[in-house]
Amino acid sequence: MIDLTVLAITFQSTVLFIVALAMLLWLWPAVRLDCFRQKMFKVRDDLFDYAASGRVSFDHPAYRLLRQSMNGFIRYGHQLSFYRFTMTWLEWKILEGRASFQWRDRWRAALGSLDDETRADLENFRDRAELHVATRMIFGSPVLIFILLVTIIVTLFHVGVRSAGDLLRVALSDTAARAIDQSILDEEAARAAA
Amino acid sequence: MCSIAAVLMVRDTSEAFAAYAGRQSNANLLFNFMGNVNVLFTGSIAVSGFSIVLYWKERRQHRETRKRLAARITELELKLDPKRTSSKLTEEGLTRREDE
Numbered sequence: 001m002i003d004l005t006v007l008a009i010t011f012q013s014t015v016l017f018i019v020a021l022a023m024l025l026w027l028w029p030a031v032r033l034d035c036f037r038q039k040m041f042k043v044r045d046d047l048f049d050y051a052a053s054g055r056v057s058f059d060h061p062a063y064r065l066l067r068q069s070m071n072g073f074i075r076y077g078h079q080l081s082f083y084r085f086t087m088t089w090l091e092w093k094i095l096e097g098r099a100s101f102q103w104r105d106r107w108r109a110a111l112g113s114l115d116d117e118t119r120a121d122l123e124n125f126r127d128r129a130e131l132h133v134a135t136r137m138i139f140g141s142p143v144l145i146f147i148l149l150v151t152i153i154v155t156l157f158h159v160g161v162r163s164a165g166d167l168l169r170v171a172l173s174d175t176a177a178r179a180i181d182q183s184i185l186d187e188e189a190a191r192a193a194a
Numbered sequence: 195m196c197s198i199a200a201v202l203m204v205r206d207t208s209e210a211f212a213a214y215a216g217r218q219s220n221a222n223l224l225f226n227f228m229g230n231v232n233v234l235f236t237g238s239i240a241v242s243g244f245s246i247v248l249y250w251k252e253r254r255q256h257r258e259t260r261k262r263l264a265a266r267i268t269e270l271e272l273k274l275d276p277k278r279t280s281s282k283l284t285e286e287g288l289t290r291r292e293d294e
Binding site: 004008012015016019027034037041044048051052058059064067068070071074075076077078193 | 226232235239242246249271274275277278279280281282283287289293294
């Protein structure tokens with residue numbers, strides 16, 4: 001016969017289980033998505049302010065392409081996961097055999113018509129957006145979290161101790177460069193925002 | 195795995211109630227049971243519940259603020275960039291139903 005102590009423990013476990021499940025499957029993903037979108041909105045707002053200051057025209061193709069890409073990432077941020085990326089990658093590389101990237105080619109052509117300083121600034125905006133995308137994908141995948149941890153250790157041994165934020169940024173970029181093809185993400189984001 | 199755990203918990207609970215059936219009054223059973231529930235556990239659940247309610251209220255406020263400001267920002271930005279493109283989220287900054 002089960003006594004009341006066991007029953008109480010079972011009750012406590014059930015309640016804790018339900019609370020933990022709600023936090024893990026419902027609250028945490030919602031917060032992660034909101035954070036990602038807010039960070040991407042911040043980059044998009046900074047880009048808008050940059051154009052408003054007159055350093056690049058609102059009609060310049062580079063500005064429009066960058067904004068289009070950010071809009072795509074914001075709109076479909078909820079679908080941005082390593083699993084979906086892998087499926088898209090397989091579709092692109094194996095089933096369709098695509099090798100050219102329309103968005104990337106247009107982006108490079110658009111940058112060509114800018115002076116060095118503006119080009120560097122716009123590439124910086126793109127790097128910031130890419131880092132947010134990479135962070136979202138990496139922290140949403142146990143496989144990529146493991147690769148990130150290994151990369152952090154390797155970076156520590158190779159480069160030495162630096163600030164924690166800097167170390168994480170370098171490790172995130174390295175992990176993303178190893179596991180994620182940014183060209184495919186850009187292409188999908190631009191298509192989504194079109 | 196989650197469903198197996200849930201099934202086991204429900205099974206244990208129902209077994210316990212079945213074992214006590216007809217031996218004690220419901221009131222006694224409830225008092226004894228509540229006496230066995232840990233105070234620390236009760237406190238933790240209360241704090242967690244309160245935190246979730248606070249989170250919920252704060253999130254609602256945040257959405258209302260977004261709704262209030264988004265329209266103004268769009269209107270102002272369109273004056274500078276008439277071809278301004280949008281992320282196509284809802285007014286509250288949420289995913290549209292057709293995009294889910």
